[in-house]
Structures are given as structure tokens and as C-alpha cells.
Amino acid sequence: MQLPDAEQLLTQLIEKIRPDIAGNTAIVGIHTGGAWLARRIHQALEIALPVGVLDISFYRDDYSKIGLHPQVRPSQLPFDAENSHIILVDDVLYTGRTVRAAVNELFDYGRPASIDLAVLVDRGGRELPIAARYTGEVLTLPENSMLELRQSDDGKLSLDLRSLTTG
């Protein structure tokens, strides 16, 4: 299928977020795709607070089933989470479990005034009561497929769809 252009979606997403930026707005990306987007949004909107990155491996709900992810990166929230307006950024919103884990982790840094969610693609299929406030595009995709954001060496973003069926 024809996937939308990630760079165009990002431009649209940035324009949707722009009117809501305040002095204590912080951008936090979920590792790895969300972190790429967060850095771009942070730069484009000239956000004062430094950008944050979350690796939610320690908060996943499937740890007891699949164990610890082999490559955990440190989370970095280089601002005071207390009373900040956080915009959480991820590349693809699907079951909502990643966002649930990220929100839990954020609260362990303090009590934010608010948390909003911005995603490049909402592909439906939610298993939890979670919705994005800012969405690049809504896509309907086959259930057994994986949509991923890629970043090329020159920093250009693109979407990639892979089938998860084997054999």
C-alpha cells in the first residue's frame, strides 16, 4: 500500500501543536521513533525547556512474558516534571500500551500539570482508553503488520510497513 510521506505528516503535526505552546511546555519523545520526532518538533517550535527522551522498557506490561529488552537506553528528562505541560510524542499509536507505560514513567519524575499525546500515525486497534490530541494521520492497516518510522543518515524520516506473518 502507499504510505504517506513522514516529513509531510511531521510538518502538519507541528502546525497542529504550534497554537498550544506555552512557557512551561516540554516535549518528550518515546525511544526511538518518538525521540526523533520530539527533537524535530522541539527545534521547529523553539521550545524553551530541553527535550526529554523516555525508554519505557522498565515499565512495559509484558516484562514477565518476554523479559527485559536487550537494549535499554537511559531515560532523560532534563527539566523539572512538576507542573510542566508535557507533550508526549510517539511515531505510531496502536494498542496504547506503550503510552500507558510512558505516562506511568513520567509520574515517577514528578506531577506534571498536564500530559498530551502527539503521534505521527494513529493506526487504531486500541486496547486501552487512550487517545492522541495531535495526530498526523489516521491509517487502517492489516492487523499482522508493523508500521515503523525510519531515519536515514541525513536525518530524513520515512515510514516502513512490514508484514509479521511468517512462512
Add this chain to the structure above:
Amino acid sequence: MGVHPQLNKNGELQHLLTTEGLPAVILRHILDTAESFTGVTERDVKKIPLLRGKSVFNLFFEPSTRTRTTFEIAAKRLSADVINLNMAVSSQTKGETLLDTVDNLSAMHADMFIVRHNQSGAAHLIARHVRPEIHVINAGDGWHAHPTQALLDMFTIRRYKQDFHALRVAIIGDILHSRVARSQIHALTTLGVPEIRVIAPKTLLPAKVERLGVHVYHNMVQGLQDVDVLMMLRLQHERMESAHLPSTEEYFKYYGLTPEKLALARSDAIVMHPGPMNRGVEIDSEVADGTQSVILPQVNFGIAVRMAVMSILAGN
């Protein structure tokens, strides 16, 4: 269980019993994971929900403050329930065998045992005995191994020196009675340190220690030349059954780390010590509290490393 009693059939870490024979990829995975845990200490909530609902039993058959406490803090930071058992004053003194004790605690739904014992092989014995869903961590057994101490030492070295492949490391002191030294030597070798030295009087070195691939020195002046990392060991009075040394004063004169002896090493060398320190016996206060000492950071890193080990084990 086969050659590696600490690995499961998928080659993943099931128990942590020794650093001997542990593949470099597993050692690095533990160090990398520990890196992610160091940030948790600086947060508002110093807890992660990974081991929520799990029970960790601290089985200490030998006195220990630092190791037991850091294991307890690490388990609590991972949201586990921690049960401390001071076995020296417990059922074993009433005649119960080690494995009966373990069976009883397993019946209380233990998920993990942290074991410290004065007999080499105690943690292995328990690991072979327990059900496959229970994990065992060796927190020191006799003269044999103390893998989490060695891992936190590796973490400390990597923090200050980055690359293991260009280092000269000296382990100094009572190698003979030291499970820490054995675990350090295995870990340093696996991680690719090209030159490991041991510096000690003959009476405090195990027979044929050079078989471990280390260079043996009996003299600090030669041994400390161009060294990047100094790993001091405690003089273990309680393990000395016969006279290995004329006196502690004599020992300090020849092997105690003073600022003058430290000056023989590289100017950017770091000084480590697993604790507890005997000031004025193996190390001079001026060195222990000096700018090249990383002894207190080691304690802090110990928490992150133990969190990493527990979370990797519990997930396998």
C-alpha cells in the same frame, strides 16, 4: 544443567553464580542495563515497577552490611518485597540443613534468593536444587566468587576508563582469601583487559595463580609502574587461620597504598576498594579520601548493577 549451571537452555542468564565462563555479551548486557538504572536515583520516585509482586529473600549466612544493604535497596528500587534472613542466628543453628531451609522458603513463594555463605559452592548447591522459576544470585561464597562485586567494579572501570582493551589493571593485597579477586580476574579477562597484575606477598597468593593469566609481582614499586586501575583488597583477618604475615604494620610498610606508592602508577589512575577498608593496613587515608579514589562511587554503582542483574534474571 550442563557446563554453565547459570545459563538456561536458551543461553540466557538463569542464576548469577560466578563471572567465570560468563560470555562477554552477557557481561556487557548487565553493564549496559545498569547504566539505565543509574538515572533512577536522581528521580522524584526512585522506584521502577519491574519486580512488583516478586519476593526476594536475602539469605546471609555470613555477616555483611554493604552487600546485603545494596541488594536490599536494589530489590526495593525494583518494587520487590525483600525478606532479610540473618541465617547466623536462625534455623541452621537449630540443625536444619541448607536445602531444607531453601525448601521451606520456596514454599513461601520466593522468586529469588540472594545467598552469602562461608562455604564455596553454597549458591551453586541451591541453584541446582530449586525449581526452574526461582533465580539465585551468589553474594559471596567462601574463597570462590563474588560476581556482583566484580561486575560493579567493571562498571566503575568502564565509567572512568571507557575501553577495557587498553588497560593495565593491578589487583593488590590478599588474593589468597579473596573471592572478589577471583571474580575480578575472570571478568577483566573476558572483557578484554590485556594486562592484569596481582601484587601481593607470596603467602597471600594462591598456588599457581599465574594460570589465571595474570602477571605476578611481589613488589609495589615494580608492580604499580604504568598502571591505569588499582584494585585494592582488604586484608582478611577473619580468614587467616595461620600466620601469613608478620604484622599489619609490616604489611602496610610494603603493600599499603600510600600517596608515594600511588605516584608510581599513571597520573590518571583510579583507586578502587570493595570495602570494608582497613585504613592504615592496606590503604592510607590520604589515598582513600584522595582525588584518584572512586571508592564511594563504587558503592553507588553497586545498586544499579544489582538492579540490572535482578531484572535480567527475573525476566529470563
